[in-house]
Amino acid sequence: MDFSVLYIGSGQASWNGAVPLAKSGQKVAVIEESQYGGVCSNKGCNAKIILDKPLELIERVKDMQGRGLDGVPSVNWEDLMAHKHELIVPQDAHGKERLYNVGITTITGHAEFVDSHTVVVNGQKYTADNIVIATGLRPHVLDVPGNELFANSTDFLSLPHMPKHVTVLGGGFVAIEFATIANAVGAQVDVITRSNRLLRQFPASYVDSVKADLKARGVRFIPDMNIHSAAKTADGQITLTGDHEFTLTTDYVLDATGRVPNHDQLNLDAIGVKANSRGIEVNEYLQTSVPNIYAAGDAIDKTIPKLTPTAAFESRYLTARFKGTNDQPIKYPAISEIVFTSPRIAQVGVHLDAALADSDRYEVAEASYDGDWFRQVENEQGGQLALIFDKQTDQLVGAAEKSNNADNTINAIVPYIQMKMTKEQLNDLVYVFPSIEYTLQRRLPLV
Numbered sequence: 193m194d195f196s197v198l199y200i201g202s203g204q205a206s207w208n209g210a211v212p213l214a215k216s217g218q219k220v221a222v223i224e225e226s227q228y229g230g231v232c233s234n235k236g237c238n239a240k241i242i243l244d245k246p247l248e249l250i251e252r253v254k255d256m257q258g259r260g261l262d263g264v265p266s267v268n269w270e271d272l273m274a275h276k277h278e279l280i281v282p283q284d285a286h287g288k289e290r291l292y293n294v295g296i297t298t299i300t301g302h303a304e305f306v307d308s309h310t311v312v313v314n315g316q317k318y319t320a321d322n323i324v325i326a327t328g329l330r331p332h333v334l335d336v337p338g339n340e341l342f343a344n345s346t347d348f349l350s351l352p353h354m355p356k357h358v359t360v361l362g363g364g365f366v367a368i369e370f371a372t373i374a375n376a377v378g379a380q381v382d383v384i385t386r387s388n389r390l391l392r393q394f395p396a397s398y399v400d401s402v403k404a405d406l407k408a409r410g411v412r413f414i415p416d417m418n419i420h421s422a423a424k425t426a427d428g429q430i431t432l433t434g435d436h437e438f439t440l441t442t443d444y445v446l447d448a449t450g451r452v453p454n455h456d457q458l459n460l461d462a463i464g465v466k467a468n469s470r471g472i473e474v475n476e477y478l479q480t481s482v483p484n485i486y487a488a489g490d491a492i493d494k495t496i497p498k499l500t501p502t503a504a505f506e507s508r509y510l511t512a513r514f515k516g517t518n519d520q521p522i523k524y525p526a527i528s529e530i531v532f533t534s535p536r537i538a539q540v541g542v543h544l545d546a547a548l549a550d551s552d553r554y555e556v557a558e559a560s561y562d563g564d565w566f567r568q569v570e571n572e573q574g575g576q577l578a579l580i581f582d583k584q585t586d587q588l589v590g591a592a593e594k595s596n597n598a599d600n601t602i603n604a605i606v607p608y609i610q611m612k613m614t615k616e617q618l619n620d621l622v623y624v625f626p627s628i629e630y631t632l633q634r635r636l637p638l639v
C-alpha cells in the first residue's frame with residue numbers, strides 16, 4: 193500500500209487528525225480538489241467572522257451613545273473586504289504547508305474510488321490501508337427556473353460591493369447571519385422563508401427576540417413563501433415570483449437554503465459505501481459499510497450539528513483509533529453551538545425548549561441581564577440566560593444565552609457540563625471580579 197491512511201478532503205475533519213497521525217510516524221496522504229483547509233478556513237466561519245466584526249463593534253458603540261460615546265461609525269465594505277482577503281487568501285497555502293511540514297503527501301485534484309483500498313486522482317491511482325471520507329458539503333441550489341442568477345455563501349463572502357437591495361432565501365444559519373451583516377452595511381434586506389420559523393435549532397423565544405431586533409433595524413421577513421422562479425430585468429435586477437402571485441424585484445439574491453453532501457461525486461455505489469441525501473452512513477466507530485473506509489465531519493449522516501468543532505472532534509477520534517490508543521465507540525461530549533446574530537444566541541447540552549416541556553425532569557433557572565450592573569457597563573438590553581439542571585442529580589445539564597457575550601458564557605459552561613458538576617460544586621468556584629464568569633455564577637440558584 194502507498195499509505196496507511198488517506199484522507200479525501202483537507203478540512204477540519206481531515207487535518208486535525210491527519211497532522212498528529214503523521215507526527216506519530218504513520219504514512220499519510222491528503223487529497224484536496226479546491227482550497228486546503230476546507231470550507232471553514234477559506235469560505236465559511238473565518239471569513240464570516242471578519243465581515244461580522246465591524247457590525248459587532250458598531251452595535252456596542254450605538255449602545256453607548258450619550259453614555260460616554262458620541263457618534264457612530266459606518267462600515268466601509270470595500271475596505272472590510274480587502275481586510276478579509278488579506279487574512280483569508282493565505283489560508284489555502286497555510287493549510288497545505290501545515291500538512292507538508294509534518295511529512296503528509298498532498299495530492300491536488302478530484303478523488304474517486306476505484307476499489308475499497310484505491311482512489312484515482314488526475315488518472316493516477318493511490319492505495320491505502322484505511323481511507324477517510326472528509327468531503328464536506330456544498331451549497332444547495334433552490335430548484336427553480338432562473339436559479340443561475342442566485343449567489344451562494346461563497347459568493348457573498350467575496351462580494352466586492354454591497355448591493356442596495358439584498359434578498360435572502362432561507363431561515364438557517366447562513367441566511368440570518370448574512371442578513372444581519374448586509375443590513376448593518378446599509379442594504380435593504382428581505383428574508384424569504386418557506387415556513388414561519390427561523391433558526392430551528394435555537395430556543396424559540398430567543399430567536400423571536402433576535403428577529404424582532406432585525407425587524408426594528410429594517411429587515412423585512414416574508415414567511416410561508418415558496419419561490420417559483422427568477423428572471424433578469426432589463427436594467428439588470430432580478431425579479432422573483434412566488435406563491436399567491438408574489439413578485440419582488442431586487443439587486444441580489446442569496447440562496448441560503450442549506451448545504452448538500454459532496455459524496456455523490458466519489459463513485460461510492462461501485463464500492464458499496466452506503467450514503468443518503470444527508471450524508472454517509474457510519475457506525476459508532478465512524479466506519480462506513482466498507483470496514484476500512486471511514487467518514488468524518490460534515491460528510492457524515494448525523495443528528496449532531498455539522499460544525500467545525502464536531503468535525504475536528506471526529507478527526508481526532510479517528511486518529512486515536514488508527515494509532516490503536518482507542519478501540520471504543522465515539523463518545524460525543526455536550527456540544528455547544530452559536531449563531532452569530534447581533535446579539536448572539538448560544539447553547540450547550542439539553543435544549544431549553546425540551547427542558548421547559550419536561551418540568552418533572554428538569555429545573556430551569558432563567559435570568560435577565562437587564563438588572564445586572566456589570567452587563568449594564570455596555571448598556572446591553574435584553575440579555576437572557578437559562579441554566580438547566582437535572583432534578584434528580586442536581587447536575588447542570590444544559591444552558592442557553594442570548595446576549596452580546598453568549599459565546600463566552602456558553603464556553604465557560606462547557607466544562608461544567610462535561611465534568612457533570614452539581615449546583616453545590618459550581619458555587620464553590622472562585623472567579624475574578626468583575627467578569628462574565630463571575631456574573632454567570634451569580635445567576636446560579638444558590639445552594
Ligand SMILES: Cc1cc2nc3c(=O)[nH]c(=O)nc-3n(C[C@H](O)[C@H](O)[C@H](O)COP(=O)(O)OP(=O)(O)OC[C@H]3O[C@@H](n4cnc5c(N)ncnc54)[C@H](O)[C@@H]3O)c2cc1C
Nearest residue numbers: 201203204205225230231232236237303328489490499500
Ligand atoms: C458560510 C459558512 C459559515 C460557517 N460558520 C461556521 C461557524 O461560525 N462555526 C462553525 O463551527 N461552523 C461553521 N460553518 C460550518 C463549518 O464550515 C463546517 O462544519 C466545517 O467546514 C466542516 O469541515 P469538514 O472537514 O467536514 O468539511 P469541509 O470544510 O467542507 O472540507 C471538505 C473538503 O473536501 C474537499 N473535497 C470534496 N470532495 C472532494 C473530492 N472528491 N476530492 C478531493 N477533495 C474533495 C472540498 O474541496 C473541501 O475542501 C460554516 C459553514 C459555512 C458554509
Ligand SMILES: NC(=O)c1ccc[n+]([C@@H]2O[C@H](COP(=O)([O-])OP(=O)(O)OC[C@H]3O[C@@H](n4cnc5c(N)ncnc54)[C@H](O)[C@@H]3O)[C@@H](O)[C@H]2O)c1
Nearest residue numbers: 362363364365366367386448449450451498499530531532
Ligand atoms: N454559526 C455557525 O456555526 C454556522 C454558520 C453558518 C453555517 N453553519 C453550518 O453550515 C451549514 C449550512 O448552513 P445553512 O444556513 O446553509 O443551512 P441550514 O440548514 O441552517 O438552513 C437552511 C435553510 O433553508 C431552508 N430551506 C431548505 N430547503 C429549502 C427549500 N427548498 N426552499 C426554501 N427554503 C429551504 C431551511 O428551512 C432552512 O431555513 C449548517 O450545517 C450549519 O451548521 C454554521
